[in-house]
Amino acid sequence: FGTCCKTPCSSSCSVQAGLLQPINRFKPKNPEVGTLRILLYGPQGAGKSSVFNSVDSALKGRITTRALAHAVETDHSFTVESKTYKVKKDSPDSYFPFNFTDIAGMHGEDRGIHRDDIIKLLNGHINSGYTFNPLKPITNEDPKYIKNPTLKDRIHCLVAVLPANTVSMMDDNIIRQMSDVRKEARDLGIPQVIIMTKVDESCPLVKDDLKKIYTSKKIKQKVLLCSIKLGIPVSCIYPVKNYHEERAIDDTIDILILDALKNIINFADDNVEDQVDSD
Template identity: 40%
Template sequence: MGGKKSKHPEPLPDKPWREINWNDKQRDLQYVKKYKPHIEDRQLRILLHGLSGAGKSSFINSVKSVLEGRICAVALVDNNFQNCFTKKYTTYKFEKRNRSTCYPFVFNDIMGLSKDKGVLVDDIKLALMGRVRDGYRFNPERNLSEGDQYYNTEVNPNDEVHVLVCVIPADKVSLINGEVTRKILEIRKAATELDIPQVAVITRIDQACPEIKDDLKNVYKSVYLKEKLEQFSADVGIPMNCIFPVKNYSKEINLNDDVDSLILNTLRHIIDFGDEFFNHKMSQSEGSYRYD
């Protein structure tokens, strides 16, 4: 009998399908550290949603780890794809080194999506509009409604979501069922109606492709990963240039430059999308003022 065939036998191409400068870590880090919204006292709110166990909380921890220069675990994590570990609407701020100020962006973590249980789409729609207060405990049977103590009746611009991030594990893309896809599409439609930019973060890339597990720098040479991203892009409509593969910190006890580079490159693009949204909203407001 012949030997067992490799899961991904295709040889890696010499030319990557997307360019990234692996030496740009410090430049991207300084960009993130120096970022300030054009509008004074504004805060960029980034909402993460996606499958249960996809790595939303791990991505938050990974971002904080890169910014802090050490492994951090501010958001509790569970790798069980069957259970929704995150139960409450939680805002995560990132303190700067002097601890007296915070970065002008925050992440919101929510309960994961699933076929039968998980977060309700209507709750995500309310979060996009800034209607959900911190600490709200998601109920898969009933959505938040006006009059509830966690329903935000007075919304200021910092409560609203400015970037929507869909988090999907690379090794589970083929297993996403039609109902979850429908929910993602419905969430995307609601965000689009609010002009909120949308990106996807693809996690667990090292678990999906052995060539990437061997060397993270193969991420943009992997034909297999590119096919998975193209499949996801076709299913939910997020353009390929708005989809970013990352490896979250999970088993590591020390930072790794290649992991940092992908995290920072992704974070920089998310910030840029949010900044464009700020500028678009500001120009709309100024235009309305002139017409009045």
């Protein structure tokens, strides 16, 4: 599944370094876009905030918790604002040329983010810091509304975050909402991937040894199910384990996260490379 590096543990450090090197050197090819924008969306409790924290941790080489995430399952999404996170490099005032927008989780009832707000985010109309109202989408009078977004304001890759352990029980209404967003992104030419989280909670073998993610039949079944649910090719689905209880960096977790990140920024870069802003 996907393009995960199927590697023996003895070479994990070299694989990790091989993934980090192109990410550290990466620059968008389109000069109009200095920073690629990646949008994380999905159901409540899928681990969107933890995905960003895991990316940040893998790049920094230490555990970070910049995006606040719930420690236990909850019926309410912890993220209520559209918050965009820049990813800092080691050197002072230096950032990676990509960022992540983390938004409130979608809900089967009227308690999650409004679908129309996500569509406006895709088009670059919503500024970071906007507080979501699940019953009322943003209006063009809102101070956080960008009336005339340019290419750099738009989303360059859409990342659905789905939990492997509960994907088979996802609410049909959430699937419909996510499919609507996916269709809008498709019409805009925005590349799409799935990050499948909580693999350790889905397969006991993987829980005992994360390296068995590469051979687990159960994980393969979950990847196929994610593909069927959202219509995204298996090659664009990345099973990962987020940093959650860990107090130190783990090479296997890093490899899964960095492999997904490498492909996401490449897809986003392909999206903007040939676009010319008409504004």
